[in-house]
Amino acid sequence: MxxxxxxxxxxxxxxxxxxxxxxxxxxxxxxxxxxxxxxxxxxxxxxxxxxxxxxxxxxxxxxxxxxxxxxxxxxxxxxxxxxxxxxxxxxxxxxxxxxxxxxxxxxxxxxxxxxxxxxxxxxxxxxxxxxxxxFPAEDKRGRLRLVASPDGREGSVTLHADASLRAGLFDGAETAELTLDPARKTWVHLARGSLSVNGQPLQAGDALGLSGEPRLVLSGGQGAEVLVFDLAA
Incomplete structure (x- = not known):
């Protein structure tokens, strides 16, 4: 959904x-x-x-x-x-x-x-x-870089919450896919630019919540900076 x-x-x-x-x-x-x-x-x-x-x-x-x-x-x-x-x-x-x-x-x-x-x-x-x-821009270019997590893995900031946060920069042909746990929730916030998220076009300030979805697909970015939250249901 x-x-x-x-x-x-x-x-x-x-x-x-x-x-x-x-x-x-x-x-x-x-x-x-x-x-x-x-x-x-x-x-x-x-x-x-x-x-x-x-x-x-x-x-x-x-x-x-x-x-x-x-x-x-x-x-x-x-x-x-x-x-x-x-x-x-x-x-x-x-x-x-x-x-x-x-x-x-x-x-x-x-x-x-x-x-x-x-x-x-x-x-x-x-x-x-x-x-x-x-987190340098090159670490987020064309990919979702983990920037916050409960265990601070991959050099991310440690969150005292059942949640993680990824950030990415996308332009042109750059795409990213992420396998999701359908038992959890995912929130995608587009901070700037434009981006397609699971086929839904987003503009700066738009967001998309995903529930019960098996994967996340980002494509068609134009000057896009995006945050992706993995959240407790």
Whole structure:
């Protein structure tokens, strides 16, 4: 079964300094038909204006992944971590028993474009944690590179959730296939460009949920950057 989520149907919050599209219900955007998919709870496509950002705020019991597409995001948290997240880098923050952090775009002339992703953790009350790794474009060109997983295999970021995340870049004749476990769920989010997913054409911001499907086939990409989630049902 395929479930199409069109970009234009997402929730939108425009705060001036922040323009955010919500794939699933979030904050003031409530849609009972889109509360999440498997244990994937949030995908927000955020654009942060130059010199602005999210002030210090708290989270609990959530695995939070940040994936920067353009620009740079400065991160500071109550665990003592401070880093800039750049395109090609994946950051995982385990909120666990509670963490406070801030995120800012300190650039003067460039917006920061990134995806904020929340996954339900495998257990509550974990000790807060943080990890960040870079994945070069050549590692994702024409293939799905594992960038986050429960066991940190293949050099991926470790997730404390029953989920994994792959990222890929596709153009022209480049294709990829992935065998799926029909007992699990798969969510494909197209961050930019265009791409065919199991015969379904997607444009930037579109997503496709797969349930009970035996394989994933990506083809016909044009400037495509795609994220593929393997999720607990």
């Amino acid at each position: 395929l479930t199409l989520r069109k970009s234009a149907e997402r929730g939108l919050a425009d705060h001036g300094w922040l323009r955010s599209f919500h794939t699933f219900s979030f904050a003031d955007y409530y849609d009972p038909a889109h509360m999440g998919f498997g244990n994937l709870r949030v995908i927000n496509e955020d654009r942060v204006a130059p010199g602005t950002g999210f002030g210090t705020h708290g989270h609990r019991d959530m695995e939070i992944v940040s994936y920067v597409l353009d620009g740079e995001l400065a991160h500071q948290d109550s665990m003592g971590n401070g880093a800039a997240i750049r395109p090609g880098e994946v950051q995982r923050m385990t909120a666990g028993t509670g963490v406070r952090h801030s995120e800012f775009n300190h650039a003067e002339g460039q917006s920061t474009h990134f995806l904020q992703i929340w996954l339900l953790p495998d257990q509550l009350g974990r000790e807060p944690g943080y990890e960040q790794k870079a």
